[in-house]
Amino acid sequence: MTATTTMRAAAFEAYGPAEVLRPVVLPVPSPGPGEVRVRVRAAGVMPFDIGLRQGVIRPPGAVFPVVPGNEFAGTVDALGPGTTGFAPGDPVLGFSLLGSYAEYAVVPVENLVAKPDTMEWAVAGGFSGNAQGAHMALSAMRVGPGDTVLINAAAGGLGTLAVQLARAWGARTVIGTASEANHDHLRSLGAIPVTYGDGLEERVRAIAPDGVDAALDGAGAEALRASAAVTHDPTRVITMVATEEARRLGLPELTGTRTAPRLAEMTDLYAKGALRVHIRARYELDRAADAQREVERGHGRGKVVLAATP
Template identity: 60%
Template sequence: MRAAALTEFGPPEVLRVMEVADPRAGAGEVRVRVRAAGVQPFDCGVRNGDFPRSRTGDFPIIPGNEFAGTVDQVGEGVTGLSAGDPVLGFRTLGAYAEYVVVSAEQVVPKPESMSWEVAGAFSGSAQGARNALLEMRVGPGETILVNGAAGGLGTMALQLARVRGVRTVIATAREENHDHLRRLGAVPLTYGEGLVDRIRAVAPNGVDASLGAGLDALRASVEVTRDPYRVVSMIWNDEVEALGVHDWTGVRTAGGLTEMVDLYDRGGLEVHHRALHPLERAADAQRDVGSGHGRGKVVLTVD
């Protein structure tokens, strides 16, 4: 099969389309013919070599942790899934490819209301936002801060916060994305120098919980959040630990994904794309995501 893979760590150019062996579904697994795969910052970290080899395995390494497609092979013992079923799902690596094999517990049915492009880019941001808000213990009537809110995760988090009854969502982003965030019900602020003062102008008594992104945003989050244990970061390193932000790991599950898919199907969530790229342009897709700017999701389409 064709896959966008790397045989060395480095810049986006090391990601190339190559032929690799077709995977086969084993007991309890399904093979999915991939139609679309989301591109995440985590994937760029894999390409950079930011993670231990015990996590990424040997070369060639195929990035990609969210996908959508059609079941085409069902392993022994799998019930409730058949060849031809449209699904979306998650795994740690391997989604930038024509086929992916996962446990049957890592896919859920794709509703007709969800396009392939939306489905392929849904699992990572939807479950990431859900898990983060659960960790933040977000509740009705509260004021929360979402940093980097125009991206895939941030856009999902601020929408989900509104669904959960949050009174005010303060959302940081570049100024050109402010109208977009206002349409989604947030109070947009420009990140950068003076952010703490801008947040306090909206929330003089501070915020109840914060979702951080980069280090500067996390520093501001720690300063304005009344309970520092309710500051959640999607990155973790020594500098983050030094800020007093606690370590956590959100677990992706079929149940959590089903909850978010159902919410989308009822019209409770929107997914925003900023770029669609064919598999052959995986390097361009990661270059876009790695820039740290832009609105919504970047998606690979697989013919």
């Protein structure tokens, strides 16, 4: 259990551009019944965190100063009253809506799973959000053996895991859109790369003349329209970003909840060697604003993570 009363964190006290996210010192939070305090070793930087900082996303109960961060990894530091399932010192990874850009985070015990021994801290810190997002999306798309699957924005944090998960679930062919600089990376994951942008539908049909069975969009409205055009069944087209366009096209909206069993399924696949994660950039906690700028630039390969504690 920590003997300190304060901790370093990154927080903002007004919505706005990346520079509103600044280093702060806050009280170390105490876990309540059913909660666990984790000494955070690494935290992922997600588009959700950027939407939060911009004020586009405003979770109920969020008050200034807001500490972003919804995925993390670290060691169990303390258990709240009556909490069981873990012990101090256990390596874990988990998820929450807020609070991971800090040296300590408190979350419900059901938001944690054991960290595989083979998973380095940086990977573990940036695993939960994209891993569960890919699992929810591909489940909604009903991806299974023999399918031809299109993954847009396939080189990003979520896209790379979606490509590998589709392969693990038996997809025969996975087509991934990305910039040409990331094509070799997609090939190494088992995908056939195509360049995004104008003419995407024709490029996909050159690989799959009869169309695809399911499609995931992480790029935006243009890619979603092309995905819908080449997919046999519109109920198997899911977008992570272009929800208004999905409604206009009559496509389903993604629903689902992050859960420890879902995360445990993905960590098990990682431990078995079926998934791997590329870390694009690592930033110290006091450079959280720079880390978010890196994610905002887009078109990057893999994950951006924050190192919270040694």
